[in-house]
Amino acid sequence: MNRALRFGLVAVLVFAAIPLFAQQNVPPRAKAFETAPDLPYDSVTNFLKLPQNLYLGEGIGVARNSKGHVFVFTRSGETRLFEFDQNGNYVREIGQGLYGFEMAHGVRVDSQDNIWAVDEGTNMVIKFSPEGRVLMTMGRREEAVEGVRATAAPGTPPPPAQPYRFNRPTDVTWDPAGSIYISDGYGNSRVAKYDKNGRFIKEVGTRGTQPGQMNTPHSITSDAKGNIYVADRGNRRIQVFDSDLNLIKIYDNVGAPWAVCISPGPHQYLYSSNSNPDNNDSRLMAVSGEVYKMELDGTIVGKFGKPGKQLGEFSTIHAIDCRNENELVVAEITAWRIQKIILKPQHVQTSSKAK
């Protein structure tokens, strides 16, 4: 075996054996935790019905289209993209054996019902038509024939970002003009903006803790005005940019945002999941795992959920779809499942506005 490859494999095994947060202090509760009202909710039993012998792996991405069909991007034996109808019945698989599928990270559906998959293993964002045909590709899978890139030593600064190359991208969103915003990601620490035809326009962000800098932009969403909400997970804050990527607001009271989404309609809400980390550390589970519902200006409406493996509990939420504001669909990494969450009518909602 090639020496470099052997080293790489050994390195991967060693790193896998080290708990991610082993030397990290347990963070405090999210600032909003104590005061945010609890929102009552239910989880629908056995929402997704998979055919016999078809299995979900880690629930990584989830999104609904205008008909309520549910698209699930999962890390299974191979990374796969499944479609279910609004009742959770299995419809089909999209992109089986696709060159761009290696390590699922996100799926989103745009206003024309096109399906966008974000793959952090191939560094690609792939746009499918509603029929499941590839319409556009962004980024490029590195050529296997070029050999193996050595795993970077911890703390090694990433190479500078390039306009048309991603480094472990995480998520995608659009503004009303159809411009494309990609959170990129684990390697790069930026949001890149493209026109609707995939031409690079500009970017914002480098790795760091200053306003406008990012540390794992993990999820991204947009409101009806075209403002862009970036879940800056490693910095435990949501950064809000206008559609020219000027920073306008920072929300730092809802923990580490693993997944964000904004509901449609005249009164939009922002949901953000302070997910329990996926390393099964019980000390971290004790201070995380809830989802916040917020006004777009950052006012907390309420919270729901806690870590756990039971129905209605969450095992590291990795994506939320909130196309219906009281009927959320969440993808969980460690429980290998998708839950449909029904938020019950709230009579106390107005009280949460008191600040």
Add this chain to the structure above:
Amino acid sequence: MKRGSIALFLVFVFRFSGLAFAQSIPEIPFDSTPNFLKLPDGLYMGEAAGVATNSKGHVFVYTRTGSPKVTIGTNRTFARSSARLFEFDQTGKYVREIGQGLYGFVFAHGVRVDRQDNIWVIDEGANMVIKFDPDGRVLMTLGRKPEALVVPARSSGEGEGGRGGRGGPPGAGVPGDNFNRPTDVAWDSAGNIFVADGYGNSRVAKFDKNGKFIKSWGQRGTEPGQFNLPHTIAVDAQNNVYVGDRENKRIQVFDNEGNFKTQIADAGAPYAICITPGPRQFLYTSNSNPSTTLDNGEIYKLTLDGKIVGKFGRAGKLLKEFGTVHAMDCHGENEIYVAETLNWRVQKLTLRPAQSN
């Protein structure tokens, strides 16, 4: 110093005037057939590395798809298929797949069809050139897939093919069909085979029609007769050999024995070339965008003596735009097929040149 800066200035002026000249090249109007290739449900194109048509107009596409698989053996690493060869009819309707699971399908680089409608595949990962008969049976193999894959550590930088490459100096290769990441194949009127080889070696290898090695020429470098990534190759009716010397941004023209005749250096980096059939032949060359930008991307039409007749297209993701054209088939002077790696597609282009052309 002053002398040097004057020389630099002259070079700059020369370059700039070259650019000005480029802007005066006539644009050739063209159309692209929307949704030309129709894949069955559940079948996906990946990077379209190669495209070629046969005498009936059937379109063959060699694509990088699926997941490149590397299997860790007890003490060796094995590579398995992630390349597929699809056939479509002249209307773009899917016909069949050829060579599914083939031992030599690892990393697609090119496909060409010879005058007898045999289909030739060039696989950069298996280091093989494979000849199929028109029915899709293997007729001949050139090169051999390594028993075990040596997975190299990527050299520094972005590692897009040809940047420094490998294979060691001088890149002349072993005499014979021992390829190092070959790229393309062409034939002369006697059926002699010319293989562009490639990313690792920097040579052209010539074989007789039965696959017997005759000679090879070239090594890595910038001099005439040297190559820095021979990426595409074509032969004209007079049996001259045109080599797209991509990273040297020139097309080198050799006689049938590999003697250097001339070079064409004003049409950008030739990612893909093809020569039209018929009594009056034209050469097309694509100055493709590298995958890191959407710059360049125009395709030039030239006479065989290197005069630029016109150009068309630019880089982009829309129809009639090109995402790294990696191969071209000149089915006719005005019917061109382009395979794009970035856009995962093949476009059928219809040129509508003015009558004065």
